[in-house]
Amino acid sequence: MTQTPSGPHTLEVALGSRSYPIHIGPGLLNEPGVLAPWLAGQQAMIVTNETVAPLYLERCRAALPEGVEVRELVLPDGEATKNLEHVSRIWDALLEAGFNRRCTLVALGGGVVGDMVGFAAACYQRGVAFIQVPTTLLAQVDSSVGGKTGINHPLGKNMVGAFWQPRGVLIDTDTLDTLPPRELSAGLAEVIKYGLIRDADFLAWLERSLPALRELEPDALAGAIQRSCALKAEIVAEDETEQGVRALLNLGHTFGHAIEAHQGYGDWLHGEAVGAGMLMAAELSARLGWLSVRDVERLRVILRLAGLPLDAPAGMGVDDFLSRMRLDKKNVDSRLRLVLLRAMGDACVYDATPEALLVELLEQFPRG
Numbered sequence: 001m002t003q004t005p006s007g008p009h010t011l012e013v014a015l016g017s018r019s020y021p022i023h024i025g026p027g028l029l030n031e032p033g034v035l036a037p038w039l040a041g042q043q044a045m046i047v048t049n050e051t052v053a054p055l056y057l058e059r060c061r062a063a064l065p066e067g068v069e070v071r072e073l074v075l076p077d078g079e080a081t082k083n084l085e086h087v088s089r090i091w092d093a094l095l096e097a098g099f100n101r102r103c104t105l106v107a108l109g110g111g112v113v114g115d116m117v118g119f120a121a122a123c124y125q126r127g128v129a130f131i132q133v134p135t136t137l138l139a140q141v142d143s144s145v146g147g148k149t150g151i152n153h154p155l156g157k158n159m160v161g162a163f164w165q166p167r168g169v170l171i172d173t174d175t176l177d178t179l180p181p182r183e184l185s186a187g188l189a190e191v192i193k194y195g196l197i198r199d200a201d202f203l204a205w206l207e208r209s210l211p212a213l214r215e216l217e218p219d220a221l222a223g224a225i226q227r228s229c230a231l232k233a234e235i236v237a238e239d240e241t242e243q244g245v246r247a248l249l250n251l252g253h254t255f256g257h258a259i260e261a262h263q264g265y266g267d268w269l270h271g272e273a274v275g276a277g278m279l280m281a282a283e284l285s286a287r288l289g290w291l292s293v294r295d296v297e298r299l300r301v302i303l304r305l306a307g308l309p310l311d312a313p314a315g316m317g318v319d320d321f322l323s324r325m326r327l328d329k330k331n332v333d334s335r336l337r338l339v340l341l342r343a344m345g346d347a348c349v350y351d352a353t354p355e356a357l358l359v360e361l362l363e364q365f366p367r368g
């Protein structure tokens, strides 16, 4: 049988004894018991939200083997729920169920559920197993892989968390059929990010494939998810705890996280903020003489084709950006460390941006 690009595909995140597979393909959640190999024991709790539960909870339950004690927890939806209150609800449910150290948490949903469940698993009884079953494009290409878990603080994005790797990632690409187009576009921002930081050929492929991706064309989607996961797995294997190269995955995030925090984790989706943030990073790279005006215009067209906003939020001033950016986790001492582009497909971490250049960019970047 010939393998089509959209057929099942497995990658590995190579982390020695903590290595784990990423299974990618259509209909994977329909295979009864498919999650069995990743269970630590006979207790499992599926955590999801009120949007995803009616769509996929039943299927996820069937993906666990018979004989396992399964509990379900359905949280409210939204980025504003990614906080300690909702992580506490997971711990409450685990304790009320009498779950022990051999339990396994299953994160069913987007990056919000995945980040919270991973963090809950990292802390519960000092660390229990968890499985990622991502159902948004963003979670399938990025948040489910690599073990960054955590929650937001009103003053800063993802400010409390832990590195805690899942035992496996199950990506059923069919779940994208129900994803709203705006969420699909948000996921495309992180896909574009991989091309920008490490893979100019992938960026060129994306440029051609964005219309097909937005139409959910199966081979295009499979190509984008597989390449994104492969790049992320490679970077995470090289630098699990972000001592070096992993910081490149933060392209656009210093600006983007400032936008999200300023908006109170409400109006802007993470991927939208990252998209605008990548354009700001590209503009700054051009002002440093690294990118050409044509490169920046090319990125603007790519982001537009992906259906992403191109302006920063109306009313967000220079100081609103700077005060948030100064809290960014990448900073060392009082120096801002930004991920910038030396070329399209080649990112670097840079800590010597002249303050005046950054202020000029923040003043002049369009607001929508």
Ligand SMILES: NC(=O)c1ccc[n+]([C@@H]2O[C@H](COP(=O)([O-])OP(=O)(O)OC[C@H]3O[C@@H](n4cnc5c(N)ncnc54)[C@H](O)[C@@H]3O)[C@@H](O)[C@H]2O)c1
Residues within 6 Å of the ligand: 049, 051, 052, 055, 077, 078, 079, 082, 109, 110, 111, 112, 113, 115, 135, 136, 137, 138, 139, 142, 143, 144, 145, 146, 147, 148, 149, 158, 175, 176, 177, 178, 179, 180, 183, 186, 187, 270, 271
């Ligand atoms: N840990 C990491 O490495 C990492 C990487 C990137 C992003 N993140 C985090 O991920 C979060 C964003 O994730 P997201 O974009 O998935 O947002 P999300 O989790 O809020 O999901 C987006 C929306 O889609 C809904 N949804 C999920 N699956 C669906 C489906 N199949 N059909 C219909 N609706 C569906 C959700 O209920 C939600 O309303 C942010 O908090 C971000 O900080 C983490």
Ligand SMILES: O=C(O)C(=O)C[C@@H](O)[C@H](O)[C@H](O)COP(=O)(O)O
Residues within 6 Å of the ligand: 142, 146, 148, 157, 158, 190, 242, 246, 247, 249, 250, 253, 329
């Ligand atoms: O996995 C990583 O490393 C990333 O930076 C991926 C980002 O897309 C993601 O948004 C991550 O949560 C940001 O991490 P943070 O350390 O800046 O909070």
Ligand SMILES: [Zn+2]
Residues within 6 Å of the ligand: 142, 190, 253, 270, 274
């Ligand atoms: Zn991100």
